[in-house]
Amino acid sequence: MKITVVGTGYVGLVTGACLAEMGNHVLCLDVDARKIDVLNDGGIPIHEPGLQEVVQRNAQGGRLEFTTDVDRAVAHGTLQFIAVGTPPDEDGSADLKYVQAAARAIGERMTDYKVVIDKSTVPVGTADKVRAAIDEALAARGLQLEFAVVSNPEFLKEGAAVADFMRPDRVVVGADDERAILLMRALYAPFIRNRERLLVMDVKSAEFTKYAANAMLATRISFMNELSRLAETVGADIELVRQGIGSDPRIGTHFLYAGAGYGGSCFPKDVKALVRTGADAGHDLLILNAVEAANERQKQVLVDKVVKRFGEGAKGSLAGRRFALWGLAFKPGTDDMREAPSQVLIQALAARGAEVVAYDPVAMDEARRSMPGQPGLQYAASANEALADADALIIVTEWKEFRSPDYEFIKSTLKQPVVIDGRNLFEPATMKAFGIEYHAIGRPLVA
Ligand code: UDX
Numbered sequence: 069m070k071i072t073v074v075g076t077g078y079v080g081l082v083t084g085a086c087l088a089e090m091g092n093h094v095l096c097l098d099v100d101a102r103k104i105d106v107l108n109d110g111g112i113p114i115h116e117p118g119l120q121e122v123v124q125r126n127a128q129g130g131r132l133e134f135t136t137d138v139d140r141a142v143a144h145g146t147l148q149f150i151a152v153g154t155p156p157d158e159d160g161s162a163d164l165k166y167v168q169a170a171a172r173a174i175g176e177r178m179t180d181y182k183v184v185i186d187k188s189t190v191p192v193g194t195a196d197k198v199r200a201a202i203d204e205a206l207a208a209r210g211l212q213l214e215f216a217v218v219s220n221p222e223f224l225k226e227g228a229a230v231a232d233f234m235r236p237d238r239v240v241v242g243a244d245d246e247r248a249i250l251l252m253r254a255l256y257a258p259f260i261r262n263r264e265r266l267l268v269m270d271v272k273s274a275e276f277t278k279y280a281a282n283a284m285l286a287t288r289i290s291f292m293n294e295l296s297r298l299a300e301t302v303g304a305d306i307e308l309v310r311q312g313i314g315s316d317p318r319i320g321t322h323f324l325y326a327g328a329g330y331g332g333s334c335f336p337k338d339v340k341a342l343v344r345t346g347a348d349a350g351h352d353l354l355i356l357n358a359v360e361a362a363n364e365r366q367k368q369v370l371v372d373k374v375v376k377r378f379g380e381g382a383k384g385s386l387a388g389r390r391f392a393l394w395g396l397a398f399k400p401g402t403d404d405m406r407e408a409p410s411q412v413l414i415q416a417l418a419a420r421g422a423e424v425v426a427y428d429p430v431a432m433d434e435a436r437r438s439m440p441g442q443p444g445l446q447y448a449a450s451a452n453e454a455l456a457d458a459d460a461l462i463i464v465t466e467w468k469e470f471r472s473p474d475y476e477f478i479k480s481t482l483k484q485p486v487v488i489d490g491r492n493l494f495e496p497a498t499m500k501a502f503g504i505e506y507h508a509i510g511r512p513l514v515a
Contacts, residue, residue, distance in 0.1 A: 156341065164194060228401065
């Protein structure tokens with residue numbers, strides 16, 4: 069099939085590349101000429117395992133092309149995916165200006181039947197606005213052309229995006245046009261062996277499903293983070309509690325890991341946007357308000373632990389202290405620094421006069437960009453190098469390469485053998501055996 073993908077960000081590029089992988093002829097459009105140049109030169113503008121290979125293979129095969137030419141892009145695909153950004157507005161609602169601009173651009177140029185597919189995460193009711201924008205543009209041209217607007221939210225996870233797209237646990241299609249449903253079924257059939265995994269529903273329910281999924285996952289995390297605080301106080305171990313409840317199939321094992329708070333481009337934004345949608349509709353979403361507040365507080369948990377252990381005086385000053393920081397990205401497998409708990413931690417430690425020497429296997433360039441000129445922050449070339457002269461090691465991201473460190477080296481290199489672990493990577497018993505003081509999340513302190 070001929071497909072156009074508007075927006076070569078995270079979702080758009082993965083969608084375009086994976087659809088081309090199945091033999092479709094995909095043209096990706098972006099207004100950012102630099103991005104298109106990078107892609108045309110065989111590079112990719114983001115870090116995502118396996119994506120570069122898929123992009124290159126399909127670009128070489130002539131099935132995947134990149135352009136800034138809007139006319140060509142609209143003419144190309146019968147299916148027009150809109151995968152542009154929906155940044156949060158000041159009030160937390162999703163800003164739809166890019167989505168609407170894409171819709172208008174299609175309406176201003178189309179000459180035959182199009183299926184316009186919202187792939188970006190957009191609030192309930194956006195498909196109606198997209199339809200209205202296209203109708204208006206067509207009316208201005210004095211035309212009445214048939215088109216469908218479909219909601220097809222994306223559930224892929226950063227770091228596993230290609231695998232998630234190629235083998236989805238479900239594909240949600242919200243549509244009320246039979247012809248569009250037929251095309252969407254045909255498009256996704258190669259990705260889904262089990263036909264029941266293609267869920268066709270009305271447009272609004274599909275739009276809602278995306279927010280409901282992310283809000284539910286964020287809720288589980290905030291719930292566990294909250295319990296982890298209580299566990300520490302009453303002397304329970306949240307890791308054992310997690311296993312204890314996760315073995316109940318009604319609860320399940322995923323997304324029960326207490327940590328330094330959730331970040332990334334989706335959960336924080338989508339929870340806020342759903343709260344906003346609720347408020348606009350006259351519904352005060354009590355649980356989601358609390359999920360958001362609990363996460364903001366959780367991003368402070370490492371700061372609190374460091375100040376409690378090293379802060380002197382009433383102001384919790386950390387002047388003269390130096391901390392090794394392992395992990396900057398909001399989660400492993402990505403260089404994404406958006407809403408990363410590491411940023412909150414670094415700023416808080418620096419504000420108290422501490423120095424931070426950070427190491428991340430892939431996110432250091434991105435960190436330099438997102439925290440330009442951050443006082444007190446330096447970068448190390450390796451995890452071990454970061455430890456030199458540090459008062460303690462703080463772990464914020466659970467990269468695999470941090471999971472089996474040289475414990476003896478940690479102990480002998482740090483000024484004091486103190487590890488403050490925001491991701492519960494180690495067993496307290498191991499740390500005890502190595503003589504390392506260990507502060508984890510919701511677990512007993514190894515003093
Ligand atoms: C998420 C959704 O999983 C995905 O379906 C949606 O399309 C986009 O948002 P992503 O943001 O890539 O994906 O990351 P995810 O792996 O879901 O992690 C989100 C955050 O939650 C991370 O900061 C992670 O550290 C945190 N997390 C996750 C926890 O703190 N505990 C957990 O148990 C799981």
